[in-house]
Amino acid sequence: MSSVPQIIDSSATAAVPATRMPSDERRVLVLEAATAVFGQRGYAGTTTDQVATAAGVSQPYVVRMFGTKEKLFLAVLHRALDTLMAAFRRALAEESDVPVHSRMGMAYADLLTDRGLLLSLMHGFVLGSDPEIGKTARAGFLEVYLFLKADVGMTPEEASDFLAHGMMLNTLVGIRMADEYDTNPDARELLETAMPTKLGLLRGLTGPDKIQ
Numbered sequence: 001m002s003s004v005p006q007i008i009d010s011s012a013t014a015a016v017p018a019t020r021m022p023s024d025e026r027r028v029l030v031l032e033a034a035t036a037v038f039g040q041r042g043y044a045g046t047t048t049d050q051v052a053t054a055a056g057v058s059q060p061y062v063v064r065m066f067g068t069k070e071k072l073f074l075a076v077l078h079r080a081l082d083t084l085m086a087a088f089r090r091a092l093a094e095e096s097d098v099p100v101h102s103r104m105g106m107a108y109a110d111l112l113t114d115r116g117l118l119l120s121l122m123h124g125f126v127l128g129s130d131p132e133i134g135k136t137a138r139a140g141f142l143e144v145y146l147f148l149k150a151d152v153g154m155t156p157e158e159a160s161d162f163l164a165h166g167m168m169l170n171t172l173v174g175i176r177m178a179d180e181y182d183t184n185p186d187a188r189e190l191l192e193t194a195m196p197t198k199l200g201l202l203r204g205l206t207g208p209d210k211i212q
Contacts, residue, residue: 026080030055030062035074038114042123043073043133074136077124081140085147086121087111092152100152101162108166118170168194169202178203 019207032135033055038046048069066072091107092100111118128134141163148159172178172194180187181203195202 025128026057027065028071030057030065031075031079034072035114035120036116037074038076038123039119043069043127046073048072070130070132073120074132076120077133077136077140080124080144081097083114083117084108084111084121085143088144088147088152101154101158104148104152105165107171109201111196112169112173112198112201113187113204115173119174122170122174137207156158165194172202 021164030051034046034051037051041050048062048066048070049059051072052062055062063067074140087110089108091103095102096103098106121137121140124133124137128137145159145163146168148154148162149156152159154162172191177187177191181191182188191202192199
């Protein structure tokens with residue numbers, strides 16, 4: 001998975017990407033930046049101008065590529081869901097002595113390093129009343145649920161528990177609970193219980209975000 005690009009100050013002058021860069025690479029560049037900005041600011045708090053600045057391109061360029069802010073956010077959601085499903089499929093295909101349920105959990109936890117990706121999904125989930133965003137979010141959530149049942153072999157109860165735990169991890173990342181690890185014993189206990197094998201990864205997500 002590509003790393004999120006450095007987010008630059010919004011006062012900087014946006015530069016048009018090199019004309020020789022293939023269009024698919026330019027699209028990925030904008031989507032990576034949009035994922036970071038939407039993840040940090042939410043749907044309502046994000047503008048296409050902020051995304052353009054983060055990607056180092058012009059705002060009209062973003063609009064020409066994606067159209068409206070809603071269409072850009074939908075592209076971010078699709079990218080996030082595709083990344084999530086790809087991680088699950090890789091974990092399922094692994095030849096390992098680790099139980100498949102545990103491999104699925106570790107694959108999800110590894111995605112926590114891309115805070116923007118998981119938080120963009122969360123923002124999509126809370127926009128269920130939006131006709132287009134809600135439909136995409138519901139379809140994506142059900143895709144994961146059906147994959148856990150049909151491909152991984154989980155029972156409905158196991159799949160439900162897996163999804164519930166994943167949403168809790170998302171919440172812990174979103175509210176930056178790891179910031180309280182060293183000073184709050186209850187926060188430390190919760191984090192150590194929620195993800196004992198990936199605690200170091202979660203604690204590595206502390207500190208200020210780069211978006212200005």
